[in-house]
Every structure is written in C-alpha cells, then in structure tokens.
Amino acid sequence: MPGPRLPITTSAPEQGVATHCPYCSLQCAMTLTPREHDTGTVLEVAGAPFPTNRGGLCEKGLSAAELLTHPDRLTTPLVRDARDEPFRAASWDEALQRIADGLTVAQERYGRDAAGLFGGGGMTNEKAYQAGKFVRVALRSASIDYNGRFCMSSAAAAATKAFGLDRGMPFPLADIARADTVLLVGSNPADVMPPAMRWFSAGRERGAQHLVVDPRYTATAAAADVHLQPVPGTDLALANGLLHLAVKHRLIDTAYIAERTTGWPAVRRALRQYWPDRVERITGVPVRVMERAVRLLAGSRATMILSGRGAEQHAKGSDTALAWINLALALGLPGRPYSGWATMTGQGNGQGGREHGQKADQLPGYRMLADPAAREHVAGVWGVDPDELPQPGVSAYEMLDRLGTDGGVRALVVMASNVAVSAPNTAHVRERLRSLDFLAVSDIFLSETAELADVVLPSTQWAEEDGTMTNVEGRVLRRRRAVDAPDGVRSDLAVLAGLAARLGRGDLFADDPRTVFAELRRASAGGKADYAGITWERIEAERGVFWPCPSEDHPGTPRLFREGRGDGAERSSTQGYFPTPDGRARFHVVHHRDAAEMPDDAYPYRLTTGRSRAHYQSGTQTRRTKALLDAEPGPSVEIHPDLAARLGVDEGGDLLLRTRRGEARMRVRLSRAIRPDTVFAPFHWSGDATINDLTNPALDPVSRMPEFKTCAVELTAAPIPREDADG
Numbered sequence: 001m002p003g004p005r006l007p008i009t010t011s012a013p014e015q016g017v018a019t020h021c022p023y024c025s026l027q028c029a030m031t032l033t034p035r036e037h038d039t040g041t042v043l044e045v046a047g048a049p050f051p052t053n054r055g056g057l058c059e060k061g062l063s064a065a066e067l068l069t070h071p072d073r074l075t076t077p078l079v080r081d082a083r084d085e086p087f088r089a090a091s092w093d094e095a096l097q098r099i100a101d102g103l104t105v106a107q108e109r110y111g112r113d114a115a116g117l118f119g120g121g122g123m124t125n126e127k128a129y130q131a132g133k134f135v136r137v138a139l140r141s142a143s144i145d146y147n148g149r150f151c152m153s154s155a156a157a158a159a160t161k162a163f164g165l166d167r168g169m170p171f172p173l174a175d176i177a178r179a180d181t182v183l184l185v186g187s188n189p190a191d192v193m194p195p196a197m198r199w200f201s202a203g204r205e206r207g208a209q210h211l212v213v214d215p216r217y218t219a220t221a222a223a224a225d226v227h228l229q230p231v232p233g234t235d236l237a238l239a240n241g242l243l244h245l246a247v248k249h250r251l252i253d254t255a256y257i258a259e260r261t262t263g264w265p266a267v268r269r270a271l272r273q274y275w276p277d278r279v280e281r282i283t284g285v286p287v288r289v290m291e292r293a294v295r296l297l298a299g300s301r302a303t304m305i306l307s308g309r310g311a312e313q314h315a316k317g318s319d320t321a322l323a324w325i326n327l328a329l330a331l332g333l334p335g336r337p338y339s340g341w342a343t344m345t346g347q348g349n350g351q352g353g354r355e356h357g358q359k360a361d362q363l364p365g366y367r368m369l370a371d372p373a374a375r376e377h378v379a380g381v382w383g384v385d386p387d388e389l390p391q392p393g394v395s396a397y398e399m400l401d402r403l404g405t406d407g408g409v410r411a412l413v414v415m416a417s418n419v420a421v422s423a424p425n426t427a428h429v430r431e432r433l434r435s436l437d438f439l440a441v442s443d444i445f446l447s448e449t450a451e452l453a454d455v456v457l458p459s460t461q462w463a464e465e466d467g468t469m470t471n472v473e474g475r476v477l478r479r480r481r482a483v484d485a486p487d488g489v490r491s492d493l494a495v496l497a498g499l500a501a502r503l504g505r506g507d508l509f510a511d512d513p514r515t516v517f518a519e520l521r522r523a524s525a526g527g528k529a530d531y532a533g534i535t536w537e538r539i540e541a542e543r544g545v546f547w548p549c550p551s552e553d554h555p556g557t558p559r560l561f562r563e564g565r566g567d568g569a570e571r572s573s574t575q576g577y578f579p580t581p582d583g584r585a586r587f588h589v590v591h592h593r594d595a596a597e598m599p600d601d602a603y604p605y606r607l608t609t610g611r612s613r614a615h616y617q618s619g620t621q622t623r624r625t626k627a628l629l630d631a632e633p634g635p636s637v638e639i640h641p642d643l644a645a646r647l648g649v650d651e652g653g654d655l656l657l658r659t660r661r662g663e664a665r666m667r668v669r670l671s672r673a674i675r676p677d678t679v680f681a682p683f684h685w686s687g688d689a690t691i692n693d694l695t696n697p698a699l700d701p702v703s704r705m706p707e708f709k710t711c712a713v714e715l716t717a718a719p720i721p722r723e724d725a726d727g
C-alpha cells in the first residue's frame, strides 16, 4: 500500500521560482509555483522562456514535481548489520559514522584504493567537484569514476584527440535552426529531448535538409528528409565510405584542410579501402543513398554533424566518433558559422559532470590527474601537498567488475547512479556489489542498487537545493531552491563534507554550494573548462554563461574554434583555430572492425538498446511517476513483423531474449521501423526486464565505453508468468 504523500513547505514567492528540469541535458527552464489545495500545498510546474526550450517541456519535466512528495521517497538514513536483515531507520550520525568506518576498515585491510566512490552525471557541478575532491583528499584513493563513462566517454575522447577540447556542442542549440544541412548519427532527439525539436523544425521550414543515421526509423528519422538505416555497429565504415565519396567527387575543402588541420594525407590513403560497394556490404546502406547524403553534406554553406549514443556506445565508439569528425574536418565545417561536429550530451549535468574531477583520470577544469602542473595547481587550491594526490584509477566498468577482488574496491559509496540496472552485464555487477565488504548508496528512492547496500542515505532533490548545471551546449545554469527539503534528507554536498569530517579532513570541505562553486572557479582557472569568470549573479543576469570564461570581464564562449574568439585557441602555444599545441585540428586514421560479438548460429540476431520517450535512464524516478506510467506502463521489445512471424510471436506476445550473459523477458511491439535482423529494447526496466543483464561489457580501448548498442541475441516466443509481466 502506498503511504501518504509528503507535505510541501515553501517560502517561495507567489510568482514562483525560476529553475531548470531535473532530468536531461537540455535543462529546460521551468517555473515552480506553490499553489494551495485542500490537500495541502502543491508545486505547479510550467515551462519558462529560455534560449533553449522557449517555454517547452516534455512530459518528464512536466511531471517532475510529483516525486518531491512521493510516498516511496526515502526520508531517513537506513542501516543494517547483515545483508539478509531488513533495513532499520538510523540517525544521520550513525549512518555517516558507519560509512566512515566501512571506508576506513577497507583501507586499513587492503590499502587506500580499496575505498571508492561511483558518481553520476545528474549531480550539480558543485557535487561532482566535491565528489572528486573527497576521494582524492579525504580518502586519498584513486578509486573514483562515474556513469558518464557509459554515456559521453567515447565522444569526449574523440573530441579531445581531434580538437584538443571536449565540449559536446561547440555552438548554441539555436544554431541548429540556421544550418542548411544537418546529419544526426545515432541520436533521437524527438524522443530524448522533445523541446529541442523546435530548432530542427525551424531549420526545415527555412528549407534545410536533414539526414538521420539509425537502424530504426525513429520519430527523428520520420521528421527528416533522408534516413540511412545501417546495421548496428557499422557507423565507422559508413563515415569512411561517405568521405571516400567526397574525395572521389572532389567535394572536400582543400583550403580548410591545409590551413586548419594536420594528418589528412594518411587518412586520405586509408580511405581507399572504403569503396562504395564494400561499404554497402558492411553497413547495408545502398550506394545511391550514400551518394545522396554526401552531396547534401558537401553542398550547403552550413552543415552540422550531430552524434549521439547510437554511434558512440560501442567497443569502437571513440574511433567511430573520430571517423565522423574526419568527415566534418574534410568538409571544412568546425569553426564555420552554423557548421561543425557536435555530440548531444545526455544527463542533466552530463557536460559539467565530466569536467570537475569525477572521472578516474581528471582534476577540475578538465585538467588531467597525471599532469604534474595540473596536480600542483589543484593541490594548491585544495590546500594539500601535490604528492598526496593519487594517480589515475580505473574506469567505471572496470571498477565494478573488480569489486570485492584482490586489488579491487572493497568499500564503495554510490552516489546518484543505479548501476544495478544501468551498467552493462548487470547480473555480474550485482553479484560484485554483493561481494563488497561495505556498500553505501545515496539516492532519493530505494533503487535496485540501494537494495543491496549496508547503508542508504536519503538525498535532497533538485527543487530543494541550489547549485549549477552545465547544459548540452556548455552553458552554465543556475538550479534554484523552491521548496524546503523534508526533514531527514540531506544534500550530497553535506554528505561528503560530513564524511570528510569523520575522516579527519573536515576543515577542507564546505557544505554550502556557493562556497563550493567559488572554490571550483579557482580550481578550474586556467584549465580547459575554465569557470573562473562565472558567478551565480552573472548566470542570473545573462541567462547562463558558456565556458571557457576565464575572467569576470570575459563574455563567455558560445561558439568555439573561431580564431581569436577567446575559445582557448588564444591560449595555445601558437595562434590558431583549435586549442591544440599547433592550433590545428587533427585527422586520425580509423578503420572498421566487427562488433565485439557478432550474430552466429546460437545467437542469430542483433540486440540494440536505448531510450523510450516517457522513461528516464534506470527508471528509479520515472517508474514512480503516474503520468509517465500511464503513457508507457511497461517494457516492450521493438521487432519487425517479418522477424516476429518467423519466431511465431505477435503484437503484445511475450518474447524471451537470451545472450551469453543473461536473459530478459518483454512484450512484443511490432514495428516496421526497425531492421528485420535487429531488435531494440529500452534499459529503463528492472526485474525480469533488466536488459543490461544481456548487454556486452566489451570496452572501447581508449574511452572504456561498454558496447551497449550491439550484441548477439537469441529470441524465443515464451509466455511471461502474468504476475511478473504486470508487476
């Protein structure tokens, strides 16, 4: 039985509080207004004017306030003495002391790196910064990474290699409306960022041509002019094939290549292997469609290539992103007006979350932990000796894979991520989590990961705290407090400061976001993601500030890679367009290879995974939201009618999906929109329908991104026991 809703208390003004959505990286602006009802105060959500969403919100944002008062919400810390015991409510003091003890005992037994933290890209900049500092300074451990490794790491690695800088979009979102040609590769904004579609529609109304590369005919593809439908995991070959054709038809920009890039001759030679018929055989995309695509891309004055997880979440994801960047560079796009390559960051703070030190190899300001000068600067801000700082640790999946083993983490804090559902190969990950000496989880709800913990901490939610977020464009925004947090919950900032105090380093940690942001500004100063000139007041006055912004009199940098525009290029050793040592962007030779797992007799089909419109990520939040459950009550697997007929299943029938790692059951949703050799399933569901029990943890050698987007699967018609199916 659901309990009563929590009451809301607020001192918010009558006209409401301006803030941003708790969910995706679009960070739509919204106004939260308290309204008196007979049942108590409710918080009304309305879209607000802003340069990104212009008042628009999707159904997730609109329904977000429901979770503030949700009866399932955690409102007290929970502890237990053994994993087979039920949780009992505990005081904050007891819970934090237990965590400090769990971390300390593991470090005493197994060494410093045996205590670690797994973070999340939904946390504010202040929290992400504090998490990185906490692990390096209070634990002096190398063991920290976060869920952004499963999200942006391939695109980030490629952008850093090619441009010397990783900011997902190097231009404002609204520029999309000014481009003449836009190609989206493995990105489905119609479902994942619905209000962003206004910019695409505005472009098409101006006569722009849009192309979508996706194994499914998505809502985004349906709105476009050209759909390329490759076999999953073949985008790299497709990009090389398009560039081969561009060279053949003399459509490349030789002046741009000569002036702004290095490495072209080797790429040009390598492209010889990508003749059109071969690329058609690998990708399944007909040569005539490739011909049309390359003419469109090269034939306009303003062309954008936008990448998403479909191209990136592969064991060759970073090379795939590089292949599309090669195409963009050869066509002379990056730095030109309303042109360039970009990747659409996903989580609320997916951009800021990867800049301030949650990643195993990073320090704040996108500095590198292995760089002596970076260590010196950041240690100075932190008030510690640079030699005290650990060296880089291992990536997210590697950390999870080694939990509880020799050399692995033995005591872990998970903050703002539900890895028991969202990591690849989750059956194995859950087993590893169970093998830990100690597990603490901070969340709003008792997530599937929290269910495995020794201590669970109840976290504040977005509308209950202040902070900053960096959106999909690299624009730093203000998240504002609108209501009081319920008694008994605390912000992750306070949790980390409280733990640091119990570990003897309390003097170095603050728990209020303004103080932490002021410190973040100093720590990031002079780094690639330079926030030194960004103040909360400026964000307010200027509707967000784009980084890099090195000083308070600097305007911020909406558009990157334009000479002399303060975009970091000015600070490179020679003047140039890109913040690389020679000011030039770099081509990279990259070659197609098979997916880590290819279909065979035992597992004859391809499984790809991703998102549906009404649900978010591991589903902890959206599976508890009435409006979203009404829109999409349960999991389903998308399958072509021809394949369904061969398997003997029909619409609404039950399908058993099996891979070398595990199995899941879902209802069938017939769709002519998908390739007949491939099925698509969302990862938003748990229990029997945990699709990540099936996914392949093969990692990209550079980014350490797992291969979420393709593995080999066996499909069998098999009735689901009804109580499971409906539960």
Ligand SMILES: Nc1nc2c(c(=O)[nH]1)N[C@H]1C(S)=C(S)[C@@H](COP(=O)(O)OP(=O)(O)OC[C@H]3O[C@@H](n4cnc5c(=O)[nH]c(N)nc54)[C@H](O)[C@@H]3O)O[C@H]1N2
Residues within 6 Å of the ligand: 024, 025, 151, 185, 186, 187, 188, 189, 191, 192, 193, 213, 214, 215, 216, 218, 231, 232, 233, 234, 235, 308, 309, 310, 311, 345, 346, 347, 608, 609, 610, 611, 612, 613, 614, 615, 616, 617, 680, 709, 710
């Ligand atoms: N509703 C909703 N919105 C969200 C989220 C959510 O969970 N739900 N999550 C947010 C986050 S964190 C992220 S990262 C973004 C993700 O946003 P997207 O990257 O747009 O989302 P996905 O659904 O993961 O993948 C996009 C598309 O890739 C296609 N695809 C699968 N395999 C391949 C392939 O091999 N090649 C190509 N070219 N395409 C392929 C899929 O069919 C899918 O349509 O969305 C954000 N917004």
Ligand SMILES: Nc1nc2c(c(=O)[nH]1)N[C@H]1C(S)=C(S)[C@@H](COP(=O)(O)OP(=O)(O)OC[C@H]3O[C@@H](n4cnc5c(=O)[nH]c(N)nc54)[C@H](O)[C@@H]3O)O[C@H]1N2
Residues within 6 Å of the ligand: 120, 121, 122, 123, 124, 147, 148, 150, 151, 152, 309, 313, 346, 347, 415, 416, 417, 418, 419, 421, 422, 423, 424, 442, 443, 444, 445, 447, 459, 460, 461, 492, 609, 610, 611, 616, 617, 618, 619, 620, 621, 683, 691, 692, 695, 708
């Ligand atoms: N098969 C497959 N798997 C995937 C993907 C895919 O495409 N296919 N995509 C991957 C991608 S791109 C991503 S980003 C990951 C996301 O995977 P997760 O990290 O699991 O994402 P969320 O469900 O957003 O998890 C956030 C958790 O933190 C809680 N939370 C929210 N805000 C806060 C806060 O401020 N503090 C605290 N303490 N808790 C909070 C939420 O209730 C939720 O339980 O999944 C990855 N997994």
Ligand code: SF4
Residues within 6 Å of the ligand: 021, 022, 023, 024, 025, 026, 027, 028, 053, 056, 057, 058, 059, 060, 061, 062, 192, 193, 194, 195
């Ligand atoms: S598009 Fe993203 S930021 Fe905007 S309302 Fe929906 S979930 Fe929130």
Ligand SMILES: [Mo]
Residues within 6 Å of the ligand: 150, 151, 152, 346, 347, 350
């Ligand atoms: Mo993501």
